[in-house]
Amino acid sequence: MSFLEVKNLNISYPTRKETIVASKNVEFKLERGEILGIVGESGSGKSTIANAIIDLIDPPGQIIDGSIKIDNDELRDNNGIIQKFRGKKIGFVFQDPQTSLNPLFKIKDQLIETIQTHLSLTYKDALKKSIQLLKEVGIENAEKRIEDYPHQFSGGMRQRVVIALAISCEPDLIIADEPTTALDVSIQYQILELLKDLTKKRNLGVIIITHDMGVIAETTNKVIVMRHGLIVEQGDTKELLTNPKSNEAKSLVISVPPTNKKINRFKLISPEGKEITSDSKNLTKNIIKSWGIRENKNQKLLKVNNISKIFDDKSFGSKISFGLKNNETNKAVKAVDNVSFELLEGETLGLVGESGSGKSTIAKIITGLVKPNSGEIYYNDLSLYNSKKKYQIDKSRGQIQMIFQDPYSSLNPRFKVRDIISEPIKFFQKNISRGELIQNVYDLIDIVGMTRQSLDRYPHEFSGGQRQRISIARALATRPRLLICDEPTSALDVSIQAQILNLLKDIQDELHLTILFISHDLPVIRQMCNRIIVLKNGIMCETKDTEELFNNPEHHYTKELIRLMPKIESII
């Protein structure tokens, strides 16, 4: 008899038009002391299974068939037991630590409430236990911090508090749904270490749901690969990662950017097992014809000189000081601090750093979305900001374009794809003929690998990866020389990420583009960039060629980042 046994689990979401099967004949077992990873692309039903175990499926979803047993107690359709088990026997760690704690209660109250619900302890004992728990999850000065409210903790600390909550009643099973997705690499490392540690010390069963193969490789013993609600493969983590049998698992493993070497292109296989090849070379012919032949002469394209940006609260209310001189309340944040770099034609420069390192702000300054407080930017030796610090967009003539992080908000939902792509073309070529315009739009939609039929549809009809392709087509419509990619793949699944990265490399080669690639993901940066700048709190730590940086990091922060990033190779 296993500790957790899920048998023949079928869950479906009946909607008005169709019934979506979120999980089909799912079966797995989990023993104490084991960490089970569930991976799969978005929509594959991995979170549904986790929610099913603690009976938190959103209506109208329902379990149609199957059984979930913990220590031989049937959980399904058994409200009495579920209520008793939640918190007591099963702890749950949610994805977003910003919203999973109640902001109006002190940490103390939230912990004590949970403990007293399930264990018959006096207030004093519960408090003692809470402090003990906080210490266990690595919060320093726990006696004092327990009096704080959630907003007084950082994201990583909050996730620790959530874990403390999850283990507060000594559960036997912890379910963590993307527990580190919202966190930076260094904090992710600490949280994962903590989970591993607790598993061993307390002999827990742990289920980690994630889309990050690196996390799977570093933490789990067993892994389940899901697709469309089906388990396509399960087994020992090492075995599955080194020798995947199903096409889905193969496609997942092969799409993960390796951390130890640079590869030219990702080899892609479709879920059906066929190899996906790119044929963009033929498609770019038309575009090159209309753009004119370009060459990269290894010249400076962009020069950024000592730019700084300070964000301070300049709202109307803060200006009125009510007669008080409160200099301390003036919380100015230096987002970018004296950053300078040059970008040569045809290269890919990577900006890497954790959240709040100012990498996106730099992109926004270059594109004129945010004004710098000081410093100059030259594009082809023309200053992009005039003496009054006003952005001169005509100096770059649309040759600087950007691809954004969130494919769900970067396309105007009320525009058809055709209009999204043709708008910039019409803007730069005012008297273009209709036929030429249509031809241009066709060329662009072809090169990003979408069908021409998609031109007459609206953005919401497409998946994240397809939207990102449309976004690339729009950026190419102005005939850019410099493409700024701000975390272009962080919202996408790995296999889609690999496709988009391949596409970016292809169009860069064909169209001689220069790319400024911004990411927090070191393996991705390694695959894409020639040169890398490491940023921390707005300050440049290190600038080096890619291979040099990964093999010989100098700055201690760089070393730290490289050491802590989850590596899929660690297991192989």
Add this chain to the structure above:
Amino acid sequence: MLLKTYNKIYDTDIGYSFFNSKIAVISSTIFFIILICSIFAGVVAPYNPFDPASVSLMDAFTPPVWSEGGNSSFILGTDQQGRDMFSTMIYGSRISLIVGFASIIFAMLLGVFLGITAGYIGGRYEIIIMRLTDVQLTIPSILMALLVDGIARAIISQSMHDEMAIYVLIFAIGISEWPQFARVSRASTLVEKNKEYVSASRIIGLSNVLIMFKHILPNILRPILVIATIGLALAIITESTLSFLGVGVPPTTPSLGTLIRFGNNFLFSGEWWITFFPAIFLIVLALSINLLGDWMRDALNPKLKKR
């Protein structure tokens, strides 16, 4: 053909929600019946109350057809001048609806323009506009309309009063309603302006005017549509109130409010129908629009959507 369109509409989320809400179907039916009657008033109404030739003082104060002394040619009775109540009400609702629609469109154009520009441009301009709405929202809209109406009457010469009355009314009600539109469109603009598609448009180099009215405007139309519907009911009621107070449309072309005011004088002398029917009519009209607006607000709000 008709069935096909019906199926197509039913297939969309909003159409499904509409046909499954009894309140929405009933209230929109009532509203459209009233709307069509008032548009084709000349055909629907048995008499033309504005035509002196068709009115006879001899018929004055005829009670409704079912009470004693009723006349089958005047279903709902007649007023003090012998005009058929049913016809005057239909013609009256025409004026009420014209004023309502025109003033709400005026308020919408003004409010949405100021709201989008305030939200998008920001800075001192935004502060001025938004404080202006705050100040105006402290004054009840009916008072605001009265104030504007009074000032306009003082400016316009006496002889022009009756001709200009309807325009003054539209202006006065429109002015009293714009802050709602400005607030909602500013708030939605603030959300939209931080989305990446707006950034993308800025990087392409599109002008601010183009970004505001071609890109942002279509994305904030939903909440505006909702307050426009609810505002329409409010505008009709405001018009009736003003007319009831005697500062609205002239008595020669009576609106629902004017009819209620006339009838009010005779309420205690027993001729209740002159004020009762227009009042009921006004309530039904305003209620149906309001319920429609309520349904629309819920249906267009993704947070309240039933899964």
